[in-house]
Amino acid sequence: MFDTLTDSFKNAINKIRFHDDEKALKKATTELKKSLLKSDVHHKVVKELVTDVERETKLAGIGKENFLKALQRKLTELLTIEGAPKGFVFASKPPTVVMMIGLQGSGKTTTTGKLAYFLKEQKKKKVLIVAADLQRLAAVEQLRQIADQIDVALVADEKSEPVEIVKRGLEKAEKELYDVVLIDTAGRLAIDEPLMEELARVKEAAQPDELFYVADAMTGQDAVRTAQTFKEKVGITGVILTKYDGDSKGGIALGLTKQVGVPLRFIGAGEKMPDLEQFIPDRIVSRLMGAGDVESLAEKAAAAIDPKKAKEMTRKIKKGQFNFNDFLEQMEQMKKLGNMKSLLSMIPGMSGMAKQLGDLDLENSEEIKQIKAMINSMTPKERENPDLLNNMRKRRIAKGAGLDQMQVNRVLKQFKNAAKMAKKLSGKGGMKQMQEMMKQMQGGGGGIPPGLMR
Ligand SMILES: Nc1nc2c(ncn2[C@@H]2O[C@H](COP(=O)(O)OP(=O)(O)OP(=O)(O)O)[C@@H](O)[C@H]2O)c(=O)[nH]1
Ligand SMILES: [Mg+2]
Numbered sequence: 001m002f003d004t005l006t007d008s009f010k011n012a013i014n015k016i017r018f019h020d021d022e023k024a025l026k027k028a029t030t031e032l033k034k035s036l037l038k039s040d041v042h043h044k045v046v047k048e049l050v051t052d053v054e055r056e057t058k059l060a061g062i063g064k065e066n067f068l069k070a071l072q073r074k075l076t077e078l079l080t081i082e083g084a085p086k087g088f089v090f091a092s093k094p095p096t097v098v099m100m101i102g103l104q105g106s107g108k109t110t111t112t113g114k115l116a117y118f119l120k121e122q123k124k125k126k127v128l129i130v131a132a133d134l135q136r137l138a139a140v141e142q143l144r145q146i147a148d149q150i151d152v153a154l155v156a157d158e159k160s161e162p163v164e165i166v167k168r169g170l171e172k173a174e175k176e177l178y179d180v181v182l183i184d185t186a187g188r189l190a191i192d193e194p195l196m197e198e199l200a201r202v203k204e205a206a207q208p209d210e211l212f213y214v215a216d217a218m219t220g221q222d223a224v225r226t227a228q229t230f231k232e233k234v235g236i237t238g239v240i241l242t243k244y245d246g247d248s249k250g251g252i253a254l255g256l257t258k259q260v261g262v263p264l265r266f267i268g269a270g271e272k273m274p275d276l277e278q279f280i281p282d283r284i285v286s287r288l289m290g291a292g293d294v295e296s297l298a299e300k301a302a303a304a305i306d307p308k309k310a311k312e313m314t315r316k317i318k319k320g321q322f323n324f325n326d327f328l329e330q331m332e333q334m335k336k337l338g339n340m341k342s343l344l345s346m347i348p349g350m351s352g353m354a355k356q357l358g359d360l361d362l363e364n365s366e367e368i369k370q371i372k373a374m375i376n377s378m379t380p381k382e383r384e385n386p387d388l389l390n391n392m393r394k395r396r397i398a399k400g401a402g403l404d405q406m407q408v409n410r411v412l413k414q415f416k417n418a419a420k421m422a423k424k425l426s427g428k429g430g431m432k433q434m435q436e437m438m439k440q441m442q443g444g445g446g447g448i449p450p451g452l453m454r
Contacts, residue, residue: 008035041251087278102214104187107242113146114276130169131156135186238265274338304336373401
């Protein structure tokens, strides 16, 4: 997710040589400055960052470690507003009421769904969505589909009007003890008075704990300017940047908090419901510096993986009994974890690997499609016992899946190898083997040793 930025920092860090001197430091800061500007970080932010890091490194003594420390400190400072909330914060008395506001097409409705999904799956909260966009005809229907998909309650009525529907939603939340109420509002093409007036009325009725400004990251510095205007006119408590997976160079995330004076709280990087991440400064800084974000990874995994099932799976793998049903179940769990690329970038030292991986889509890759088609053509017995598959059965499965027998053989072989590998890794010394493998994959190049930053 932060590929370009992480690369900028890595390149600069590597410019500080073993024999450290002013020249090496100058080279590093020049490199940093150049690449941050290229990633779309605002020039004032870049200047401040580079000047401070340079000064602090000199004060502490020029060297890689001091440079890293200064950079880490400055980045954290840039992304933090003293006393402001980080990630999602619950009101002291439920329900926590959140209003989503922003320009047309910025991603309010999708992000409302993603946030509901995050709160339900990761925080185990009871969430209610209120459809207060009654401008656009299809808006309510769009939200209804999202709410159905993630199985979250919705208050909607096409014939009502925004303030009315918000009141109804709050009453329901009060009565039925919801933890969080998320209000999706209408967007406009540009900032205009009628929109601001409507938002002010909805705000008055909702008395929200949070007003999240949803901004499209691809609009670059425009996102910062509109956020400033919404802050002045309606008031906002946080910003959510969407479409971070697109062509955006990502630099906007670095300057936004400082520029707007309101913290960036979440980042959306994909169209699917799990593609939303909390923006917690020290974790993001760790990731930017190539040291991963083990905490977020652990949180995601803990929420998505059922410990009982995981235990059962490990037992099967150890006994070499991993079958096709288990495979399908694992795929379902993986889906809940969200985008593979962003997961990898949370593992220390793996950000380079995440980049090489490109946009691997677990659900839609050709191989996964083939495996799924094959599994669908199997009888329940065959799914449980891959050893049953003799030539006759393979021919039948190939036909049913629309593949030729060679493809079926190849997939089966891969499946068996993977099961064997998993068995090996789950045994004694498995963890060590895994680490060796990771080291080889990274090619030993360039990254900061994860321990260094702690
Ligand atoms: N790639 C990508 N697409 C996104 C992301 N967030 C939203 N989108 C897409 O952006 C488009 C607009 O999103 P909506 O959620 O409908 O935007 P909105 O702000 O509710 O729009 P209005 O209701 O018309 O004001 C949709 O096609 C979404 O799928 C994201 O993080 N990544
Ligand atoms: Mg919408």
